[in-house]
Amino acid sequence: MKTGYIDAHCHIFFIGDVNRVIERCIEKGLSLAIETGINPKTNRIVLKESEKYPVIKAALGFHPTDLSRSNELKIYEEINFIERNANKIIAIGEVGLDYYWIKEKELKEKQKRFLYEFIELADRINKPLIIHSRNAEEECLEILSTSSTDVILHSFLCEKIFKKALSYDFYISIPSIIYKDKRYSFLAKTPMERILTETDSPFLDPIGFRKNEPWKVIYCIKALSNLKKIEEEEILKHVVNNFNRLFKTR
Numbered sequence: 001m002k003t004g005y006i007d008a009h010c011h012i013f014f015i016g017d018v019n020r021v022i023e024r025c026i027e028k029g030l031s032l033a034i035e036t037g038i039n040p041k042t043n044r045i046v047l048k049e050s051e052k053y054p055v056i057k058a059a060l061g062f063h064p065t066d067l068s069r070s071n072e073l074k075i076y077e078e079i080n081f082i083e084r085n086a087n088k089i090i091a092i093g094e095v096g097l098d099y100y101w102i103k104e105k106e107l108k109e110k111q112k113r114f115l116y117e118f119i120e121l122a123d124r125i126n127k128p129l130i131i132h133s134r135n136a137e138e139e140c141l142e143i144l145s146t147s148s149t150d151v152i153l154h155s156f157l158c159e160k161i162f163k164k165a166l167s168y169d170f171y172i173s174i175p176s177i178i179y180k181d182k183r184y185s186f187l188a189k190t191p192m193e194r195i196l197t198e199t200d201s202p203f204l205d206p207i208g209f210r211k212n213e214p215w216k217v218i219y220c221i222k223a224l225s226n227l228k229k230i231e232e233e234e235i236l237k238h239v240v241n242n243f244n245r246l247f248k249t250r
Contacts, residue, residue, distance in 0.1 A: 004031030005221070005236065006243050007214035008173045009094070009130060009154045009198035011036065012056070013045045021213055022053050028215035030055060032243075036094045036130055036154075038063035039070070040078050047088060059091040059130055064098040067114055068107040075114060079121055086125040090247060092118055093130025094154060097143075100135040108136075115143050122149040128246060130154050130173075137161055141168060150246055155200055159186045171196050171246060176212070177204035178227075179219035188227035192238045196246075197221060 010033050015021055025033065035050065036059040037043035043060040050058035060082045067075060082092065095118040097111050122129045128150040133140035137158040144151050151170040156162070165172070166189075173196040178184045197220040205212035206219035221239070225232040 004029045004240075005215070005217050006031055006197060006239060007033040007199050007201070007217040008152065008196040008243070009034060009036055009175075010201040010214045011038070011042070011203075012049065012201065012214065013042055015202050015213065018049060018053070022055060024213060025055060025215040028218065030215045030217070031240075032057060033214040034059050034090060034130070036091075037061055038094060039066040040074065040081070043078070043081070047085065050088070057090040058088060059093045060085065060089050061093040061095045061118070061130065062114070063094055064096050064111045064115075064132060065101045067095075068098075068102045068104075068111060072110075076117075079117060083121060083125060086127065089127065091128045091130050091152070092122050092125075093128075093152070094132045095129065096132035096154075097136035097140045098132060098134045111136075112139070112143060115140070116146070119144070119147045119149075122147065128152055128171075133158075137165070141165060144168070144170070152196060152246075154198065155204065156187075157184055159183075162186055162189070166190065166194070169194065171242065173198045174220055174224065175200050175204045176206040176216050176218075176220040176223075179206040179223040185223075185227055188224055192235075193242060195224070195235075195239055196242055197224075197239050 035046045037046040046058045050056045130152045154173045155175045172190040174187045176199045197217045201212040224235045
């Protein structure tokens with residue numbers, strides 16, 4: 001059972017000097033960080049780092065922008081790799097849809113087709129899905145409604161359909177940038193029993209620019225405390241309880 005700060009989504013492999021990053025995280029009270037792969041190369045890095053550092057748990061996936069430009073045979077090979085390593089990971093991710101960077105219709109269709117494949121994989125190996133959705137949130141929610149496994153919406157920043165996202169009872173992984181960017185204060189409306197916290201390190205830095213690290217999830221707790229008018233300790237307790245409930249059988 002975890003008790004300290006939890007970063008539900010980060011990419012430490014982008015930061016460098018992993019030893020020092022982990023040292024800082026532990027010093028600041030981080031209990032656990034889910035490091036998410038985005039392609040075959042980073043999936044293998046994530047596995048190695050999770051084996052070396054107890055504070056890191058691995059999630060393996062295929063980011064939709066990487067997937068769009070990848071050979072389909074290689075994508076299926078990576079799906080098989082993830083399934084073979086199911087006992088070493090905590091979730092599948094990040095996967096999803098991205099229409100911000102990908103504009104071609106045929107590549108959007110490819111993303112959707114493989115999102116269904118990852119949903120089926122998640123159902124087979126009983127792992128939650130960590131979902132990226134950018135400029136494709138509504139379509140993503142519709143596809144995810146077919147899943148019987150738990151879903152974590154990573155940095156879901158679309159206020160327009162936020163209420164719809166909540167209606168599916170997915171977990172909302174709130175990024176620490178909410179501390180700096182007031183546009184995302186609507187995320188504080190997430191029910192307490194569905195809140196997770198994340199940094200998306202090294203991106204979405206709450207106090208700098210692309211120098212984010214997992215320990216800065218602390219700023220997400222601070223922001224939620226201010227917006228919800230609830231003590232930080234109470235927010236943290238709910239995040240930890242949500243995490244333990246989500247992963248207790250996995």
